[in-house]
Amino acid sequence: MLVTATENYGCWRFDRWTNESGQTITDLPTLTVNVSCQAPGQQFIRAWYDYEGPPLSPADFDQSAYVDFTDYEALTSAWHAIPSDPAWDSKYDMSATPDDVIDMGDVAVFADNWLTTPQ
């Protein structure tokens, strides 16, 4: 997500999502992006967003409301991982019956969710 805003802190609400060509891809979900600093003059800036909308896809690992290559990269980073591996995360074990390994069963579920947004 690319956000362009003035150099002020505050809150921006996004109700319309577009692709790179500017075409609307969905009216939902709504994200509220918040930016704040601890005190005037400090360099620490905190930004976060609040999601308001239907449930996200289980394949939307970064919770961007869109299943894309970023999520695919995350899945491949755990390829063939098992629970004892540092790369393991149970969120990637998406097969109908979780089997404690990230493999083609999980890729198949990911493919079913490819390019989806919450409905």
Ligand SMILES: [Ca+2]
């Ligand atoms: Ca995503």
Ligand SMILES: [Ca+2]
């Ligand atoms: Ca699996």
